[in-house]
Amino acid sequence: MPAPPQRRQPARQADGQVTYDFVEPVVFALLSIGLIAGGVAVVMLSRITAAALLMAFTFLSMAGMFVLLGAETIALFQVLIYVGAITVLILYGVMFTKFSDRPRALFFQRQTPFAAVFVAAVAIPVAIIALSFTSPTPRPGGGDLIPLATSVFTDFAFPFEIASVLLLAAMIGAIVLTKRDEPEEAAARRRR
Amino acid sequence: MTVPLGAYVVVSAALFFIGCAGVLVRRNAVVILMCVELMLNAANLALVAFSRKYGSIDERGSVFVIFVFVIAAAEVAVGLAIVLSAYRNRPVVDVDEIHQMKG
Helix, strand or coil: CCCCCCCCCCCECCCCCECCCCHHHHHHHHHHHHHHHHHHHHHHCCCHHHHHHHHHHHHHHHHHHHHHHCCHHHHHHHHHHHHHHHHHHHHHHHHHCCCCCCCCCCCCHHHHHHHHHHHHHHHHHHHHHHHCCCCCCCCCCCCCHHHHHHHHHCCCHHHHHHHHHHHHHHHHHHHHHHCCCCHHHHHHHHHC | CCCCHHHHHHHHHHHHHHHHHHHHHCCEHHHHHHHHHHHHHHHHHHHHHHHHHHCCCCCHHHHHHHHHHHHHHHHHHHHHHHHHHHHHHCCCCECCCCCCCCC
């Protein structure tokens, strides 16, 4: 008979030794508050630079969430790509465009009761469905680098190569879209 | 005492809807791109949570997170290039004002 899955120890064992099982829910609650508050701030703030920096904070909280789930490699990629690359790219976009200070398009402003009804009708079933998911068996610990690399380079090798082609196409597209006109093209445009 | 899977899914859904509301409500094109990134990140959280809690020994769900990273990087690069080239044509970033391609 296989051994039953090991139960978590209670918070205080019989010999008085304190375990740290309460740390995970506390960290989860803090990261959830950071995620939700950061997301709301990105949507609500009218200063776009502050919104971009709070988006970076949201991405960092998400990396912490990945660490809490035991996916350290994904968290590393999250910090590298989202916090490192995408935030910097968006900050450059903010700096290159003169943003206007127009208020948000509050098109729900006159329809607040209808909007509340709609949000409740969507959010309550979503919350019920989401809370109905339970994990069957606790996973054993350990990093995710080796299974991740095994999956990427065996079963998903072809999509991986396709993703590299997509990145190349996006890079060329971004260069072509933002390239300045050649001098002769500008001269031709001036002659017209 | 471990955090149940449903809590992760609730946080993911909440962040997804916040990003969705941002896409609908905001007018600045750069902020819309940021809200799309929030939505992609929320989907990543759900993928990793299901992969870690449900998955067998291999990490099928997390592989898709890698692909979402690739798509997000490509999307934000091309999106910002489009915003910048539209801004160079006419200096506006409000998506309400950009209607040159409207038929």
